[in-house]
Amino acid sequence: MASSSQASRAHPPHPNLAFRRLRGSRSPGEFATAVRRAAREIGEQVSCDARYIGRVEAGEIRCPNYAYERVFLHMFPGLTLTDLGFTAREDVRGRGRRAASEASGARRPASPFPQPCCPFDGGRPNSHSDIDEESDVLRRAFMTSGSATVAAASLGLGLGSGSVPAQRRVGEAEVGAVEEAVRRIRLLDDRHGGDGLYRRAAQPLKAAYALLDAGTWSRRSTADRLHAGAGELALSVGWLAHDSGRFDDARSHYAEALATARVAGDPALEAHAFCNTSFLARDAGRYREAVRTAQAGRQVARQVASPRLLSLLALREAGGWAGLGDRTGCEQSLARAHAHFAQGAAPDDPEWMSFFAEPELEALQAQCWAALGDFTRAAHHARRAAALQDHRFTRNLALYRAELAADLARAGAPDEAAAAGEQVLALLGDVRSSRIRTMLADTARVLAPHRRAEGVAAFLDHHASATRRVARA
Template sequence: MASSSQASRAHPAHPNLAFRRLRGSRSAGEFATAVRRAAREIGEQVSCDARYIGRVESGEIRCPNYAYERVFLHMFPGLTLTDLGFTAREDVRGRGRRAAPDAPEARTPATPFPPCRPFDDGRPDSDSDSDEESDVLRRAFMTSGSVTVAAASLGLGLASGSGSVPAQRRVGEAEVGAVEEAVRRIRLLDDRHGADGLYRRAAQPLRAAYALLDAGTWSRRSTADRLHAGAGELAISVGWLAHDSGRLDDARSHYAEALATARVAGDPGLEAHAFCNTSFLARDAGRYREAVRTAQAGRRAARQVASPRLLSLLALREAGGWAGLGDRAACEQSLARAHAYFEQGASPHDPEWMSFFAEPEREALQAQCWAALGDFRRAAHHARRAAALQDHRFTRNLALYRAELAADLARAGAPDEAAAAGEQVLALLGDVRSSRIRTMLADTARVLAPHRRAEGVAAFLDHHATATRRVSRA
């Protein structure tokens, strides 16, 4: 990845005067509030603030991500992105022009994280299941080489394969920005394709980021804070890839690393995130008491963040722990708290990583609670809502919610509906690689095996067996 200075020389920022005119007499903060309100009107969730508006108007953001694009076009019907002063997306991403074989840029070595759209409101989406950018990013990430290559992509200049940096290396905007962008790249790829195959590659930039923390020096406290936060978020992202691909011990280690980083930096937001993911992991590992305790610890840290949605998610994590312990009353109390916090709406203080937490995810987490308590019909109701509400562009979550629906229906005594939901998951698994989802589907197949005569069940079982053999040979 080019440094910030290199990028600015290649694409100098030009003020977006058209967008500034559309803001009119409103302050940047007032306009950001209008953007968030418009997002809610169409079911989007963006963490827009005055800083984001300033970045757009200065030309730093040449093209918004898809969520912001939908919001802006909703706010100004009849206008295009170009009318709003943005650069065409294909020009930002480099699709519009191909370098000739002997052009200087054609000889630039590929990096694991090629340029893509700015990512300012959380996880991005894409136009379709065959979106070209997702495929390019996935191939670039999957074919990345050694730690040296990963470090180069962060602009860290590490010694070959050593995972170390020169003593007292000066850390600036370029290095910190590259660490933050690595987090966004990983989340983008996970959204589209799931964790399997990404985990080992993602560990490379993580090692580079922590090597920089160990050996770097910085002139400003804000730079140090951002690097600690970026490294911690990177550890959580890599931990999630480990979690979703079934490497639970590795995930636990990465989350602990992030928690330690948060404590050293005095970063309550990062601490809450680490506890949130640790609680989720503990629940999946059957350590339900730990799931409750870590969710409660996350809630204490989150009180300093001023984000009701973060408190809502942590309450749902706690509810999952209580459900695993079979304590229905405590689970329902946590669910009630989660609903109350969620209904307070989005906040400018919502962390960037929480953009996934909208109505579909809330429904899915409730489904998991009721399933753990043995109320599978109620669980299926929430899982069906999660799948129905989920934007189809978020392929991995769509597959996950449908897999949960299939599992709940199978145990609720609706084998035909379960088989139909299972078939929908199989149709998505060509694009999504997640051990967690495959394990859920395998469990559903085992539950449905005695019901082969029910409509659609035999076909599903045969299709699942074929898909399983295909994965085993890969």
Template sequence: MASSSQASRAHPAHPNLVFRRLRGSRSPGEFATAVRRAAREIGEQVSCDARYIGRVEAGEIRCPNYAYERVFLHMFPGLTLTDLGFTAREDVRGRGRRAASDPPEARRPAPPFPPGRLFDGDPPSNDSDIDEESDVLRRAFMTSGSATVAAASLGLGFASGSGSGSVPAQRRVGEAEVGAVEEAVRRIRLLHDRHGADGLYRRAAQPLRAAYALLDTGTWSRRSTADRLHAGAGELAISVGWLAHDSGRFDDARSHYAEALATARVAGVPALEAHAFCNTSFLARDCGRYREAVRTAQAGGRAARQIASPRLLSLLALREAGGWAGLGDRAGCEQSLARAHRYFEQGPAPDDPEWMSFFAEPELEALQAQCWAALGDFTRAAHHARRAAALQDHRFTRNLALYRAELAADLACAGAPDEAAAAGEQVLALLGDVRSSRIRTMLADTARVLARHRRAEGVAAFLDHHASATRRVSPA
């Protein structure tokens, strides 16, 4: 992607037909899965999905970032980037090749903001899956004069205390601003996967305010830009809502999800509407509003039928199953679980929403475990929770800790205190890297169940270690 609107016009996108041929008969989603698998083989981590593959093939990504370069060259040994249909990196970035006739804006040095940092105060990130073209968006946004305040609020590398979330009246919104909103969504999700929600929620409010300020005061020349901005702002509201949800701020989460749903309805974005209903259903279940959980999951399913994504329908069926389980309706739960499996087995699809990258077999198992636990079948719940923990990629620490906490809780209620204590110890070992009120609450509940089994093997040690860890954790 070019680093400015001028550069974009000078270098119009040309489809990468070579890369399309290399994909062969695989769908974009299937090929993205192969890319992620190849990345793991060489110790890289890329957040490749069907949309990224589509952008490459459309020529929007003229040259991949270094992480993707290593992965692609690993997948196709003996070929170079140009052999794969990409443009030489120096031609894309323009290092040392700026023409004297380039506009001053294009020659202006990039501001000294480190790439890959969403919020002031975040530790330097080694994440290699943040596309290099996102750095170009950051620079274009930050050097566009009147957008500086909004860029700062979007967290694209800002100084402490900056960013009120306001945008000058009638700000022209283009690719750079929309890309910044979309990148903020991806960055929040990545940081949550690694570290949990508790340390992120308050800082994530600034990018959200800035995104909606762009909606309120911005103007755009193309309908597609407006549609993308509405979808991006709505997804950002859901991401911030999920941070609130996972950190136990349920009222805040409900407000953010409602904001996303309103945005979806106004803009007519069924994918965003389905996502908002999906998260609202999950929140309702966590709050004990089980009939609402069922109704909102069903509403999400109606919106999702406009999207060719069996996996999305599978997840919404699981949300509905969770509501039925909370109501004690075993038949309703089993029917929803069966429907979820039928959809899941259809596999990934090109139209799977980007946010659903988390929904793989480990999550399928974990959500089933939650249903069986709600129905009181803890042995069956423990079986699914154990599979979830075994299948989860260990680099996504938050989910690994969550699945093991679920396993510990299920084992404790199933009458296996020694195994529960062992699983609990594994969770405690991960809490140095993860801050999630949800996980701490689950572990505290497990400790209370195990308190009457102190004489069982490993239980006393776990209870002592848990008490010590609880004393060290400051309130969120």
């Protein structure tokens, strides 16, 4: 990116030897696994892999974002970020220099691009919300303008009028920007859902594929990383479309990612694409397609040493069988899912699977039993999912509670369903997900005949008010 390349010239990366010493004899992949484990111990979720550890040790990440900071300080109690070989945050972001400059009356030069905003700060460029503070890359990855030019600028790809100059050389800065955009999208989706993100997230995706179409690279590893990054970006944007009810858009993005995976010969990306396609097919009522695509994903995932990936694909297949009303097929798939999950995390677990922990395992089982009509059993799993989920990951917490409300309503517990529904309504100010709102609307319809049950009338009134507010927005 223009800003990143300029920063790189101003601050050439220096190897982080202190961090390398702390890794010791462990491989980067083993150390990344330890980082993810430490994150779970303190309720964080970080997408750490061997590549991220390599970037830290190479000095490309001068200061980690706040989530990684908390994890690293938990792993190495008594040490500071400086002790870990990082640069002070205010120096990386230029705030110390900016404060000194402003104190002396100096004025900052105007930016050649529109000032980026966090999608959830109400359009205030200088918001200090926790989302805005998460990473400066977040601001660059989501721009308020819809033009391809600004999308390119947001990734730092320098695409000018929206097309890449012929024989454009693609290097670490461009590939790193694509990978970081994927991480930012996933972080924001974890907290807020897809509705407010989809249009903005499509901008860096266009820029990434423009690079694939017209870029050149001197090393095969750079090309492989760009294909993988663009494919993961397509899947992330597709998921935002999926979550916000744009099923046709989601299907197109997932197909784009699958094609990218096959061109690049990337089995991990291909398995991810099949996994998402299966989930979408189930949600769209195409249950046989859900089964077939999950099985196709399972075949290619055997090339990836990740039991957790196989577990998730087994759960996707179980969802398809449940939709078909095949209890035996569903139970067999669930048994495979549990067997794979019990093997634990592995160094080769894909980065995108950081969301797949015990709460998600419980939630997907709840969906299967609900599809089979066993709502009491579904409610049991949904309640466990909501209880186990870290409350800071608002979107999934709202989803699991919405599932619980729906299952309780159909299991003949309207008072408990209303209470769970009220909890979801309390989260909808921060979460924008058509999928969750649709689930809650269905629950309200089921509860309507039970208005006299405790709490039901209040929930129905609150839900109606919230629906009217969304319609006016």
